[in-house]
Amino acid sequence: MRKIYLFIVSILMLLACNSQQDRQTASLVIQNGKVYTVNDANPNAEAIAVSNGKIVFVGSNDDVQQWIGEETEVLDVKGRTVTPGLIEGHGHFLGMGTSKLNLELLDVTSYEELTDRVAQAVKESQPGEWILGRGWHQSKWDSISGNIVKGFQTHDLLSSVSPDNPVFLRHASGHAGFANAKAMEIAGVQQLSVESLKTEDTHGGEVIRDELGNPTGIFNETAMSLISGHIPSSTREKDLRAMNLAVQESLKNGITSFQDAGASNYQIELARELLNEGKLKTRLWMMLSSRDTALLNSWYEKGPEIGSGDNFLTIRSIKIHADGALGSRGAWLLASYEDRANHFGHETTPMSFVYQVSKNALANGFQVCTHAIGDRTNREVLDMYEKAFTENPQAAKDHRFRIEHAQHLSLEDIPRFASLGVIPSMQAIHMSSDRPWAIHRLGKTRIEEGAYVWQKLLQSGARIVNGSDVPVEPINPIASFYASVTRKTLKGEPDQGYEPNQKMTREQALRSYTLDAAYGAFEEEIKGSIEVGKIADFTIYSQDLMKVPEEELLNTKIDFTIVNGTIEYKRE
Incomplete structure (x- = not known):
């Protein structure tokens, strides 16, 4: 028994x-x-x-x-609060890392503070070494002293603190640059006669000069190449350092996926090197830069690359730059700038090119993402998209073409996004940062009718992709979330927010950083929400950003970032 x-x-x-x-x-x-x-x-x-x-x-x-x-x-x-991993919907990955290696000027509040930082960099540099930086924005300064030409400072003070080292400092927007006398001497930028001033043409840009024809040091849009073409090339070693810094900066800010707005073949190679070495810990979705037509043609031939390395690298879209930025008065407008008569901004890429790329992209399985800030640019780009869709309706059934920024729209163009299926990729932090001075560029009526009109777009049926446009702004998603739901500056002004009827709800803001951002990349079936079968990317916060009082939102910290089921960042 x-x-x-x-x-x-x-x-x-x-x-x-x-x-x-x-x-x-x-x-x-x-x-x-x-x-x-x-x-x-x-x-x-x-x-x-x-x-x-x-x-x-x-x-x-x-x-x-x-x-x-x-x-x-x-x-x-x-x-703690847990959400799907946050998706940076529009940024510049290598640029974010590079900004960590050069002068960071986003927090500069005056011309004098800018030159103080340059003077310190001169002390730490070799004679003749280029001093580079980015982030200054004259409209955000407390004041501009000295001579002012067309709303910008002149190079005199900058040149005085760095007489022997060439200096080139990019505007926060990336659409203008500020050079000192030494840099202009190297580039061969000379004084122009009064007669020559009438005929100077820089094809989509502007060398800003005073009334005597002297260059002020400001180079707008395509004119920046007059200086940048003389800056020594970076090294692969330095660029790989920058890429690694960008990975760490993303993880620190809870970003598990990054939509890179305009990559060259070289940048793709850098990303692939990180991927092969197991160092690409943030998922990269890269837009091909349309500035390299040979690059586009090679990709048309081989087709999109989707989800390489366990969904860490995807290349299936094309980035076009169609106008400039509002801060540098380069955004292309239907009516002239309120604070610069008879100036309409710049069409930096011919609309015929936008149409041709759209047509080729549809035929070869690619998505198009066009930078358009001004109301005229948005209208013209929508027209080019619509023409391409009409000619190839089969390929356009689920095209998900995007307009990057879509900041300033005419009333009649707002519903066209939803009706055409075009996705507005908008960085809410730009409203917070730019709105106090943007009204001086556009005037009250244009601001109220069509600037940063999130609710008008959402209610018409469009989906919004959010982001930061880093390094134009810091990558911090909490700041952009705050701007989305309050429409205030980061100082909490004004009390009710700018045009408060256009605020997003907190649910809408979270979707714009998760599921709708994934939709904007054809990835909503694998990421963007916490569901069985989707990839295990999560962001974990120090407090409940969906319920914490508005005045405490900006105190929210990222405590953990989890990518592919692995804790890649933990706040000390």
Whole structure:
């Protein structure tokens, strides 16, 4: 009898062991969270289980226990907020990293402060070495002293602090540059006669000069190449350092995917090198720069690259630059600038080229993303898109063409985004940063009718992709989220926000950084919401950004960034 009993016990133990071995366990379990899934069918949860980089469970703390095994990493987030991994919808990846290696000028508040930083850089540089930087914005300064020409400072003070080192400092927008006398001497930029001033043509740009024909140091749009063409090329080693810095900056800010707005073949090679070495910890979705037609032709021939390296690298879209920026008065407008009579900005790329690229992209399976800030540019680009769609309706069934920025629209063009299926990729932080001075460029009527009109676009049926345009602005998604839902500056002004009827709800703002951003990249089936089967990318915050009082939103920190089921960043 005892032998039979022991036999039965042995069988039961064997079955239990086999059952334990057969039971699937997770590599990572997140529990005790306030999970906002951005999944309408299951909007909230407490816990998530991950296996092989994919979500296998979303639900309660009790039910997730079945997924915990001996090898499972359990992350108790202790009530913190968890969302899908944030997606930077428009930025410049290498530019973000490079800005960490040069002078960062985003926080400069005066011309004198800018020159003080240059003077310090001169002390730390070799004679004749170029001093480079980015981020200044004269309209955000407390004041501009000295001579003012067409709304910009002149180079005199800059040249005095750096007489022997050439200096070139890009505007925050990236659409203008500021050079000192030494840089202009190297570039051969000379004084012009009064007669020559009438005929000077820089094809989509402007060398700003005083009334005597002297260059002031400001080079707008395509005219920047007069200086930048003389700057020594960077090295591959330095650029790889910049790429690695960009990865770390993304993770630190909760960004698990980055939509890179305009990449050369060289930049793609750098990204691929990081991918092959296992160092690309943020997913990169790169737009081909249309400035290189040979690059476009080679990609038309081989077709898009989707999801290489376990969805860490995708190349399926093309970036076109169609006008300039509002800060440098380069955005192309239907009516002239309020603060510069008879000036309409610049068409930096012919519309015929926009049409041709749109036509070729449709025929070869690519998406087009066109930089358009001014109301005229947006109208013209929509016209070119519509023409291409009409000529190839089969390919245009799910084109998801985008307009990058779409900042200033005419009333009649607002509903065209939804009707044409064009996605406005808009960086909410630009409203917060630019609105105090943008009214002087556009005037009250244009600002109220068509500037940063998020609700008008959303209510017409469009989906908005959010982002920061880093390094034009810091990559910080909390700042852009705050701007989306308050329409205030980061100083909390004005009390009700600018044009408050255009505020996003917090749910809309979160979607614009997650599911709708994924949709804008044809990736909503694999990311953008916390659902079983999707990739395990999550952002975890120090407080509940969906419910915390508005005045406390900017205090929110990124505590964890998880990519592919691995904790890639933890705040100390």
